[in-house]
Amino acid sequence: MKIQENISLKPYTTFGIDKKAKFFTRVSTLAELKLALISAKENQSPVLILGGGSNILLTKDVEGLVIKLEIKGVQVVKEDENHLWIEVGAGEVWHELVLHSIAQNWAGLENLSLIPGTVGASPMQNIGAYGVEIKDVFHSLQAMHRDTLEIQSFDAEACQFGYRESVFKQSLKDQYVITSVTFCLSKTPAFRLDYGAIQEVLQANGVQHPTLREVSDAVIQIRQSKLPDPKEIGNAGSFFKNPTIPSSQFEQLKAHYPALPGYPSSEGIKVAAGWLIEQTGWKGKRIGDVGVHAKQALVLVNYGDGTGEEIKSLSEQVQASVMEKFGIQLQAEVNFI
Ligand code: FAD
Ligand code: EPU
Numbered sequence: 551m552k553i554q555e556n557i558s559l560k561p562y563t564t565f566g567i568d569k570k571a572k573f574f575t576r577v578s579t580l581a582e583l584k585l586a587l588i589s590a591k592e593n594q595s596p597v598l599i600l601g602g603g604s605n606i607l608l609t610k611d612v613e614g615l616v617i618k619l620e621i622k623g624v625q626v627v628k629e630d631e632n633h634l635w636i637e638v639g640a641g642e643v644w645h646e647l648v649l650h651s652i653a654q655n656w657a658g659l660e661n662l663s664l665i666p667g668t669v670g671a672s673p674m675q676n677i678g679a680y681g682v683e684i685k686d687v688f689h690s691l692q693a694m695h696r697d698t699l700e701i702q703s704f705d706a707e708a709c710q711f712g713y714r715e716s717v718f719k720q721s722l723k724d725q726y727v728i729t730s731v732t733f734c735l736s737k738t739p740a741f742r743l744d745y746g747a748i749q750e751v752l753q754a755n756g757v758q759h760p761t762l763r764e765v766s767d768a769v770i771q772i773r774q775s776k777l778p779d780p781k782e783i784g785n786a787g788s789f790f791k792n793p794t795i796p797s798s799q800f801e802q803l804k805a806h807y808p809a810l811p812g813y814p815s816s817e818g819i820k821v822a823a824g825w826l827i828e829q830t831g832w833k834g835k836r837i838g839d840v841g842v843h844a845k846q847a848l849v850l851v852n853y854g855d856g857t858g859e860e861i862k863s864l865s866e867q868v869q870a871s872v873m874e875k876f877g878i879q880l881q882a883e884v885n886f887i
Pocket of ligand 1: 564598599600601602603604605606619640665666667668669670671672674675676677678679726727728729777778779780785786787788885
C-alpha cells in the first residue's frame with residue numbers, strides 16, 4: 551500500500567472538481583484497508599472513503615487521507631432452485647456487475663443499469679432507478695469499523711434503507727467502511743417494466759417478450775437521452791432528492807399547477823424536483839462554468855473549470871427559487887465534502 555501526498559482529486563470524482571487530498575491511497579484487500587485506517591489514526595488524519603466519486607461534491611481540499619476502495623471479486627456463495635446469492639467486493643464497478651449478472655442470466659439488477667460508481671457505495675443511499683432499489687435484491691453487507699477495525703455483518707433491517715437513505719448516511723455516518731455486499735438474484739426474471747418509458751422504448755425497439763439484456767438496453771437508452779455522461783460534462787446525477795410533501799399541500803399546488811407530477815408514497819406525495827426546478831426557469835441556465843443541465847433540471851453540471859463552491863452556490867439559488875415559488879425545501883442527494 552503506497553500513500554501519496556498532495557494529489558489532485560479532479561480525476562476521482564465525476565464532477566471533476568480540482569481539490570486536493572493531503573494523502574491518498576488505494577486499497578485492494580482487507581489487510582491494506584486496515585493498514586490505511588491505522589496509519590490515518592496514528593497521524594490523526596480524517597478519512598474520506600472514495601468509490602467512483604459519482605455522488606460527491608468537493609467544496610474544499612481534504613486535509614486527511616482519501617482511501618479509494620478497489621476491493622474486487624464476485625463469488626456465488628449460495629444457490630437454490632430459484633435464487634443465487636453473490637458476494638461482491640466493494641470496489642467492483644456497479645455497471646460491470648449488472649452486465650456480468652445479465653450475461654449469467656441472473657435477474658434483478660437490469661433496471662439499475664448504467665448507474666455510475668461502485669458496489670460498496672450502492673447501499674449508502676440505497677441506489678435506485680426505474681422502479682427498483684438495491685434493497686429489493688439486497689441480502690447483507692460486510693463493513694469494517696473505522697476505529698475498532700472489526701468486520702461486522704449488516705442485514706437489510708440493520709441498514710434501515712429508505713428512499714436514497716440508509717443508516718450509513720444517518721446514525722452510523724463515517725463509522726464504517728463497506729467492504730462487500732451480498733445480493734440475492736433470481737434465476738427467473740420478474741420484469742419491472744411499468745416505470746417511466748421502459749415499455750414505450752421496448753415497443754419502439756420491436757421487443758414483445760424482453761430478455762434481461764433488452765430491458766437493460768432500454769434503460770440505458772432512456773438514461774443516455776437525458777443524463778449527461780460524466781466523461782463529457784461533470785455531474786453527479788440528480789443533485790437533489792425528489793421531495794415528499796403532505797397530500798393537502800399537493801392538492802393546493804395541483805390546483806395552481808395541474809401538470810405537477812406526483813406519486814403517492816408512505817409519507818405523502820412524492821413530487822418531481824426536476825419539474826419544480828424547470829418551472830422556476832433554471833433549466834439550461836449557465837453561470838460561468840457551472841449550470842443546470844438542459845435536458846434534466848435535477849442535474850447540476852460542471853462544464854470544465856467550475857468549482858465546488860460555485861456548484862454549492864448554484865444549488866442554494868435553485869433551492870431558494872423552488873422555496874419561493876412552491877414553498878418546498880429541496881434536500882441535496884449529493885454528499886458535500
Ligand atoms: P462515491 O461518490 O465515491 O461516494 C458516495 C458516498 O459514499 C461518500 O460519502 C463516500 O464517502 C461513501 N462511500 C463510498 N464507498 C463507500 C464504502 N465502500 N464504504 C463506506 N462509505 C463509502 N444514483 C441513484 O441512486 N440512481 C441513479 O439513477 C443514479 N444515476 C446517476 C447518474 C449519473 C450520471 C451520476 C454521475 C450519478 C448517478 N447516481 C445515481 C449517483 C451515484 O451514481 C450513486 O450514488 C453511486 O452509488 C455512488 O457510488 P460511488 O462509488 O461513486 O460513491
Ligand atoms: N421532469 C421535468 N423536467 C425536468 C426533469 C424532470 O418536468 O427537467 C419531470 C419528468 O417529465 C417526469 C418527472 O419529472 O415527469 C420525473 O423525471 P425522470 O423520470 O427523469 O426522473 P427523476 O425523478 O428526475 C429519478 C431519480 C434518478 C433515476 C430516475 C429514474 C431521484 C432524485 N432521481 O429522477 O436517479 O435515475 O428517477 O428512476 O430520485 C440519481 O439519484 O442520481 C438519479 C439520476
